[in-house]
Structures are given as structure tokens and as C-alpha cells.
Amino acid sequence: MTVRRTAVDIAASVAAGELTATAVLEENLAAIDAREKEVHAFNLVTADRARERAASIDADVKAGRNVGRLAGVTVALKDNMCTRGVETTCSSKILEGWKPPYDATVVRRLADAGAVVVGKTNLDEFAMGSSTENSAFGPTRNPLDTSRVPGGSSGGSAAAVAAGFSTVSFGSDTGGSIRQPAALCGLVGVKPTYGMVSRQGLIAFGSSLDQIGPFTSTVADAALLMEVIAGHDPLDSTSLPQPAPALSSVLSQGVKGMRIGRITDMPEGSSPDVLARLEAAFDALRQAGANVVDVTMPSMSYGLTAYYLVAPAEASSNLARFDGVRYGLRVDAKDLNSMYGDTRAAGFGDEVKRRIMLGTYALSAGYYDAYYGKALKVRRLIADDFAKAYQSCDVILTPTSPTVAFKFGDKTSNPLAMYLCDVFTIPTNLAGHAAMSVPFGTGESGLPVGVQVLAPALGEAPMFRVAAELERAV
Amino acid sequence: MKVARLARLHLNDSEVDRMTNQLAGMLEHFRDVDALDLSDVEPLNQPIPLSNVMRDDVEAPSLDRDEVLSSAPAAQDGRFRVPPIVGFEE
Numbered sequence: 218m219t220v221r222r223t224a225v226d227i228a229a230s231v232a233a234g235e236l237t238a239t240a241v242l243e244e245n246l247a248a249i250d251a252r253e254k255e256v257h258a259f260n261l262v263t264a265d266r267a268r269e270r271a272a273s274i275d276a277d278v279k280a281g282r283n284v285g286r287l288a289g290v291t292v293a294l295k296d297n298m299c300t301r302g303v304e305t306t307c308s309s310k311i312l313e314g315w316k317p318p319y320d321a322t323v324v325r326r327l328a329d330a331g332a333v334v335v336g337k338t339n340l341d342e343f344a345m346g347s348s349t350e351n352s353a354f355g356p357t358r359n360p361l362d363t364s365r366v367p368g369g370s371s372g373g374s375a376a377a378v379a380a381g382f383s384t385v386s387f388g389s390d391t392g393g394s395i396r397q398p399a400a401l402c403g404l405v406g407v408k409p410t411y412g413m414v415s416r417q418g419l420i421a422f423g424s425s426l427d428q429i430g431p432f433t434s435t436v437a438d439a440a441l442l443m444e445v446i447a448g449h450d451p452l453d454s455t456s457l458p459q460p461a462p463a464l465s466s467v468l469s470q471g472v473k474g475m476r477i478g479r480i481t482d483m484p485e486g487s488s489p490d491v492l493a494r495l496e497a498a499f500d501a502l503r504q505a506g507a508n509v510v511d512v513t514m515p516s517m518s519y520g521l522t523a524y525y526l527v528a529p530a531e532a533s534s535n536l537a538r539f540d541g542v543r544y545g546l547r548v549d550a551k552d553l554n555s556m557y558g559d560t561r562a563a564g565f566g567d568e569v570k571r572r573i574m575l576g577t578y579a580l581s582a583g584y585y586d587a588y589y590g591k592a593l594k595v596r597r598l599i600a601d602d603f604a605k606a607y608q609s610c611d612v613i614l615t616p617t618s619p620t621v622a623f624k625f626g627d628k629t630s631n632p633l634a635m636y637l638c639d640v641f642t643i644p645t646n647l648a649g650h651a652a653m654s655v656p657f658g659t660g661e662s663g664l665p666v667g668v669q670v671l672a673p674a675l676g677e678a679p680m681f682r683v684a685a686e687l688e689r690a691v
Numbered sequence: 692m693k694v695a696r697l698a699r700l701h702l703n704d705s706e707v708d709r710m711t712n713q714l715a716g717m718l719e720h721f722r723d724v725d726a727l728d729l730s731d732v733e734p735l736n737q738p739i740p741l742s743n744v745m746r747d748d749v750e751a752p753s754l755d756r757d758e759v760l761s762s763a764p765a766a767q768d769g770r771f772r773v774p775p776i777v778g779f780e781e
Contacts, residue, residue, distance in 0.1 A: 318758045411738045425737040454744035455737075522721045533698060540699065542771050547764035553776045558701035570700055574710055575717065577698040588721070593734030595724050600735055632713060633720055649738020674738070 224290040224384050224438040228331070231289030234278050238271035238289030241384070242333055245291050248381040249335075257357050258376040260296045261304055262336040267291070270333045285331030286445055292327055293377040293386035296337040297344055298429070299418040300324055307420055308352035309342045311564025312545045321418020322450045323387065323429050330445045335383045338373030342566045343536065344394055344422045346370050347638040350629055351568045359402060361664060365622040368398030368638075371432070375402040378432050385442060386432045391423045392524050393617075393642025395430045396654040400617035400667025403656045405433045405684070407443065408642075410674045411649035412457035414443075415450035421535040423528040424455075426646040436655065436685045440464035443677065457675075467678045468685040473506035475679065478610030478671075481511045484518040484640050487619040490660030495616050498657050498668045501690035502614075502683065512606035512613065516598040520644040523599065525636055526579045526592035527647070532569075533576030539564065571632065600648040603673065611679045615641045617654040617667035641669055651677050655684045657691055 222241065230236035246264055253259060277284050294300065297307045299317035306312045320328070327334070341351035349357040349372025359367040360380035367376040371388025375398035378386050388395040390408040399406025407430040414429045421427060431442040447461035479499060487495075499509050541547035541560035548559040565573070579588035606613060618638060628635040645652040651674065654667035668687060672680035695702045702710065756769060765772040 315762055318754050318762070412741070451746060455739065455741065457739065457741075516727070519724050519727065522724050525717065526721065537699070541764055542773055543759075544762045545764070550774060552778075553774050554699070555701075556774050557699040558696075561699055562701040565700070570702070570706070571710060571713060573698050573700060574694050575714055578694045578714065578718075581694065581697060588718075590734060591724055591729060593736060594729040594732040595727065597732050597735035598727070598729075600738070633717060647735075647738075 221381060221434050222384060223435050224287065224433065225435070225441055227290050227384060228286060228288050228441070231274065231278060232284050236289070238274040238333060239268070241289050242267055242271040242291055242335070245335055245381065245383055252360070252380055253382065255358065255363055256360050256376050256380050257355060258293070258338055258373045258380060258382055259336040260306055260308060260339050260354055260373070263303060263334060266303070267333050267335050274331055274333070285329060286441065287327065288331035290332050290385060291335050291383040292332045293335050293338045293374055293383040294324065295340055295371050295374045295388045297340060297389060297420040298324055298387065299420070300334070300337065303337065305337065305420070307343045308340045308354055309564065309566065309569070310353045310546060311539045311561070315544050319418065322415035322452060323446045324418065326446050338371070338377055338386060340373055341370035342569050343420070343532070344370040344389055344391055345532070345568050345572055347393070347397060347635050348628065349373060350625065351566060353566055356625065359622050361403060362622065362662070365624050365664070366401070368401035368618070368622065370394040372398050374432050375399055375404055375406070378402070378404055378434065385438055387429055388432060389419055389422070389427055389429050390646065391426045391528060392646050393639040395432065396642050396652060396667070396669060397618045397638060399432055399654040400656070400665065401622040403665030405436055405439045405653065405655055407431055407439050407653040408645060408651065409443065409447060410457070410651040410677065412455050413447050413651070413677070415453040415456050417450055417452040423531040424535060425531060426528060436681065436688045437465065437468055439653070440468060440681055462677050464677060464681045467682050470682050471505060472502055472683055472686045475507045475612070475683065476610040477502050477507050477509045477683065478512040478606055478613035479509050480514050480517065480613060480615060482513050482515060482517070483615060486637065486640070487616050488661065491616045491618070491620060491666050494657050494660060494666040495614065495668060498614055498687055502686060505686050505690070510610050512610055514602045514606060514644070516595065516602050517644055518640070519595050520599055520647055521636060521640055523592040523595035523647055524639070524643040525575070526588050527596065529572040529576030530579045530589050531576070533573045533580065536569070536573055568632070596647045599644050603644070603648050603650065607673045612676065612683050613671040615669045615671065617641060617669040621660045621662065621664035621666060645671055650674050651680055653680060653684055655687045657687055
């Protein structure tokens with residue numbers, strides 16, 4: 218196993234001419250050669266492009282040109298982010314072979330900062346799932362124990378960093394799809410405040426919930442990446458009109474005097490090993506001078522229902538664009554409507570069909586008020602609960618996932634059991650708030666446990682302060 | 692079946708049976724919110740207070756048409772080509 222380098226170290230060393238981008242990349246490509254067959258983190262490895270890119274950064278350094286804040290940092294991108302001229306599939310047969318005509322804003326910002334893209338990572342089809350078992354191209358395995366899932370839906374991105382295939386990676390989080398795989402693979406994973414990071418070029422799942430965020434080995438790396446990718450984008454009409462927050466500078470501030478919320482009516486069902494680590498996290502923050510205060514979230518457990526109506530409703534609308542007309546798969550038929558129906562039946566997998574059906578039903582005349590309308594009201598209750606809780610605390614701590622990484626097939630036969638993986642992560646997306654998962658020791662079978670730090674909208678600075686303290690305490 | 696038609700998904704009989712069962716199970720679970728009094732609650736459609744975001748009305752280059760059409764399943768004369776739209780009732 219190669220030593221994991223951090224993005225902060227690589228960027229500094231490459232810019233100073235002490236390390237080449239090519240050397241960093243070759244370490245990753247060697248790790249990919251050794252283990253990708255077993256892990257299956259990628260849908261596509263772009264080794265040639267990456268080598269050209271690394272060589273051009275090395276040439277820039279040699280010539281004394283400015284190389285950006287991520288010079289030589291290798292990144293893997295979830296395969297639902299558009300990359301110009303490079304296949305982007307969402308792990309779905311309906312998009313197989315599609316090469317986008319533009320780059321996502323995040324992809325462009327990473328390139329401008331000197332990052333080197335290693336490849337496109339596997340996901341649950343259209344980001345719908347919590348284990349990466351729903352990919353049309355086969356599951357990703359957890360590099361820490363290949364009999365277990367890496368989590369999902371950004372499982373390939375988490376596995377890529379955990380296996381040393383890239384320094385860092387990016388995923389998207391609609392209901393926990395960055396934080397849960399980060400927890401299951403022992404990484405830091407961030408779901409930024411809604412509107413903080415541009416969604417332009419991210420293939421939409423639930424447009425009022427989706428955010429792009431990083432997977433990293435350290436909190437400092439996550440802070441650096443956020444500073445590069447966040448900030449207003451005129452191409453995304455839901456982008457907040459403000460610059461990226463300064464986060465690297467707050468990491469050493471400590472948590473003295475901060476108020477850490479502890480939910481007294483937290484949804485049940487977490488395993489004892491996970492709850493023990495959460496208690497240890499509260500203890501560590503107390504030791505560091507923070508105050509732990511009790512808060513209540515009476516509607517938190519209803520978040521699951523609200524989410525599994527709102528997200529499929531938005532998805533059923535967003536995925537209407539995959540109709541065999543402009544891109545991707547087409548199954549020929551005698552008329553347009555038959556072509557739509559046959560193409561979508563052949564192109565989408567089971568879980569995507571299930572959610573399109575659920576969303577279509579929830580939005581259909583006669584059922585709208587009973588399902589979608591009600592879900593939006595529950596969404597308001599959850600946001601109100603948070604607003605009340607944050608009057609008495611700065612951040613809230615919960616488990617990220619109720620359990621450590623589970624085995625393949627454990628939850629595939631029962632969609633509801635899979636949905637329950639997201640009970641702690643979903644409320645953040647419904648409220649549009651920020652949250653991150655920080656590895657905090659191990660649980661059952663020596664597997665990593667993640668603690669989730671929740672913060673209000675634009676609360677990234679206090680969130681990162683607490684995350685940094687937890688990292689120091691492990 | 693009606694939902695599948697609205698969603699433009701041609702499902703076979705066994706898929707319809709399986710999905711009908713699974714969806715019924717989920718909808719049953721989702722009745723948990725019936726325990727809440729939602730009569731005076733305003734729906735929350737989206738989490739941020741932005742509305743009607745417009746850019747200035749100035750011309751800017753758009754995507755290259757040939758590049759876009761090159762990834763279409765069928766194109767002709769600079770347009771997307773599709774099967775007949777009218778004259779074929781279901």
C-alpha cells in the first residue's frame with residue numbers, strides 16, 4: 218500500500234518544484250493497475266489525458282509560470298459530471314457512450330487550479346442508491362473489505378481515494394451520497410450548503426437537493442477543495458450570489474466555547490458500535506473546551522418520507538429528458554411515443570424505474586396533495602426544527618450512517634431497508650444546509666465509523682472548525 | 692399501468708406486478724406522516740430565498756451545433772430526427 222499524500226502537500230511541493238505532477242500521477246496509475254480490477258471504482262480511466270495534463274503542469278513549473286492552488290493534485294470525478302469530449306454515463310445504459318459538449322463548472326474550476334483528472338467513477342445509476350450496487354456496469358467494492366459495499370451513490374469516488382487511485386475525488390449528494398460512502402470508506406466527505414457550489418454540468422437528480430462536494434483523506438484537503446470549487450456561478454440560477462468561504466484559515470481555531478448540539482430524540486436503529494463512537498466524539502469536543510447542549514428534532518424521522526417523495530418527484534421530471542431524441546440510447550419504433558417508452562424501458566435499470574414511477578405517481582392529478590404536497594410541508598417542519606435547534610447550538614453531531622459498511626446483497630431485496638441508510642443525512646438536503654462526515658475511529662470488524670457534523674446554511678466555517686478538532690482527537 | 696404510461700416507460704407484466712407491490716409497500720410506509728398536523732404548514736419548495744434569477748439580455752456564444760448533433764441518435768439537416776409524431780394512435 219502506497220503512502221497517501223495529501224492535496225495540500227502535493228500542491229505545495231509541485232508548485233515549489235520539489236515533486237512532479239507526473240510522479241504523483243504515476244503512483245496513482247500504479248495503484249489502479251494493481252487493484253482496479255478488484256475494486257471497480259472507475260467507469261473510465263483517462264490515463265493518457267492525465268499524463269499529458271501532468272506533463273504540461275510540470276512544464277509550467279519549470280518555466281516559472283503560475284500553476285494554481287491544486288497543481289498536480291489528482292482527482293477522480295463521479296460519472297454524473299459533464300466532461301467535454303469524455304464519456305459521461307451516470308452508470309446508465311441510457312447514456313452509454315455519450316460525450317458531453319461542455320465541462321461542468323466544477324470541472325473547469327479544477328482544471329484552472331491545476332488539478333489532474335484521473336477518471337470518471339462508478340455510481341448507483343443516476344445517483345439513486347446507497348451502495349453502488351445499482352450501477353448498470355457492476356458494483357464497486359469497498360477497498361477496506363471487498364466483501365462489503367463502499368456506500369453510495371458516490372461509491373466509486375469514495376473507493377478511488379480509499380484505494381489510492383487518486384488524491385481526492387468529487388461526488389454529488391442528494392440525500393447523503395457523499396457523506397455515507399465517505400463514512401463507510403474512512404474518508405472526509407462534504408455536502409456544502411445548497412447553492413454554494415455550482416450544479417451547472419451536474420446531471421440533475423433532485424434539483425432542489427443536489428450539491429457537489431469533495432472526498433478527501435484530511436479535513437484540510439476538504440477545506441482547500443471547497444475554496445477552489447465554491448462561489449457564485451452565473452450559469453447556475455440556484456447559485457448563491459457570494460464568493461467561496463475561507464475555510465483553511467479556521468481549522469486551527471479550536472472549538473473552545475462552541476456549542477455542540479446533541480439530538481435527544483434522534484431516530485433509533487443505529488448499531489451500538491456507531492453510537493459508541495458518537496459518544497466518544499462528544500467527549501473529545503468537551504475535552505477541547507466545547508459545550509454539549511441538548512436539542513430536539515421531533516420531525517427528523519419523518520425526513521425519510523418527505524425525501525422519498527420529493528426526490529423521486531424531481532427525478533421523474535429531470536429524467537424525462539432521457540427520451541432517445543438528443544443523446545444516448547434510442548430503441549427504434551414506429552412512432553414517437555413508442556420510441557420513448559421502449560428506449561426508457563431498455564435504458565433505465567430497476568431502481569431508476571421504481572423512482573420514476575413513484576415520483577410520477579406522487580405528482581399525478583388526484584394524488585399531488587396527498588403525497589408531494591404533504592412532503593413539502595414536512596420539509597418545512599424539518600427546516601423549522603433545525604432553525605429552532607440552531608438558536609441554542611452552532612453545530613449538531615449525529616452518526617453519518619447507522620452502521621459500518623454492510624455486505625453485498627444485504628439490502629438489495631428490500632428497497633425500504635436501503636432507504637433507511639439515509640435517515641441521518643437526508644434532513645440536511647431537505648433544509649439546504651451544510652454537513653460533513655469525518656472518520657472517527659472504528660467499529661464492528663475494525664471498519665471505519667463516520668461522525669456527521671451538521672451546520673446551518675452557510676455554516677461551513679464552524680462546521681470545519683469542529684471537523685478539524687475531531688480529526689486531531691482521533 | 693397508467694403511471695407507467697404517464698412516465699413513458701414500457702414495462703412488461705412481471706415488472707408491473709413487482710413494482711405495484713413495491714410501490715404499495717412504500718406508500719404504506721409513507722403514511723407515517725399522517726400522524727402530523729400539517730394544516731397550517733406552508734410548503735417548502737426549495738431551500739434558498741432566490742427567485743426569478745435572470746442574466747442580462749446580451750448575446751453570447753452557445754454550444755456548437757455540429758458537436759451537439761454528433762451525439763444524437765439520429766440527425767438530419769442540422770436537426771434531431773425522430774419517428775412520426777402524429778397519425779399513429781396508441
